[in-house]
Amino acid sequence: MSVDASPAYHLPNNMGRIILLGMEEILGKDGLNAVLHKSGLPRWSGGYPPDDMHLGFSFEDLSRLQVALEDLYGARSGRGLALRSGRAGFKFGLRQFGQQLGLNEVSFRLLPMSEKLPQGAELLAGLFNQFSDERVRVERCETHILWHIERCPVCWGRESQDPLCHLAVGLLQEALYWVSGGKNFIVEETACIARGDPACTIAIDRQPLD
Ligand SMILES: [Zn+2]
Numbered sequence: 001m002s003v004d005a006s007p008a009y010h011l012p013n014n015m016g017r018i019i020l021l022g023m024e025e026i027l028g029k030d031g032l033n034a035v036l037h038k039s040g041l042p043r044w045s046g047g048y049p050p051d052d053m054h055l056g057f058s059f060e061d062l063s064r065l066q067v068a069l070e071d072l073y074g075a076r077s078g079r080g081l082a083l084r085s086g087r088a089g090f091k092f093g094l095r096q097f098g099q100q101l102g103l104n105e106v107s108f109r110l111l112p113m114s115e116k117l118p119q120g121a122e123l124l125a126g127l128f129n130q131f132s133d134e135r136v137r138v139e140r141c142e143t144h145i146l147w148h149i150e151r152c153p154v155c156w157g158r159e160s161q162d163p164l165c166h167l168a169v170g171l172l173q174e175a176l177y178w179v180s181g182g183k184n185f186i187v188e189e190t191a192c193i194a195r196g197d198p199a200c201t202i203a204i205d206r207q208p209l210d
Contacts (some may be wrong), residue, residue, distance in 0.1 A: 011057045022085045038068035039061075082170065
């Protein structure tokens with residue numbers, strides 16, 4: 001963990017809650033409890049963070065959960081589980097923030113797919129930028145949408161040769177699946193702050209696989 005004097009950054013409690021609910025769906029209650037204990041965060045095993053917008057779920061907590069997943073299940077399986085947890089978490093997030101995001105509004109639903117994806121990404125980024133300390137910038141390229149996490153809670157304080165933000169990749173995969181009405185896209189983390197890159201960049205292929 002980083003020992004510099006950087007301020008403590010947080011996600012709102014309800015986003016932390018959504019992440020834990022997503023992890024519970026994939027790992028089961030016992031599995032999640034084991035991860036919480038391993039990560040030194042047993043305070044969340046008795047009850048998840050409250051359903052409010054208070055900035056109470058620290059970047060460090062989220063990063064430690066990812067480390068514990070890899071420690072308990074091995075790097076490869078742990079990363080797969082993080083990805084699936086992110087996908088599951090999006091569904092809980094949609095229940096919580098769907099209306100706020102405006103993804104159900106007719107004006108959004110009627111957009112052509114080529115516009116829907118980048119606009120959906122921008123709406124989602126706006127949610128993080130407005131309500132959490134996470135910072136996301138969306139860049140549109142001809143073939144890809146680039147989701148740049150310029151301040152990232154998932155790999156917070158970690159160092160690695162490989163990208164680590166599988167939870168964020170899973171969340172985006174599910175968001176795209178939902179926004180496109182059931183299509184799958186290639187979503188890949190191409191840069192990671194843990195690797196020394198300036199941002200964690202997730203590249204989304206604008207062309208669906210199916
Ligand atoms: Zn990251």
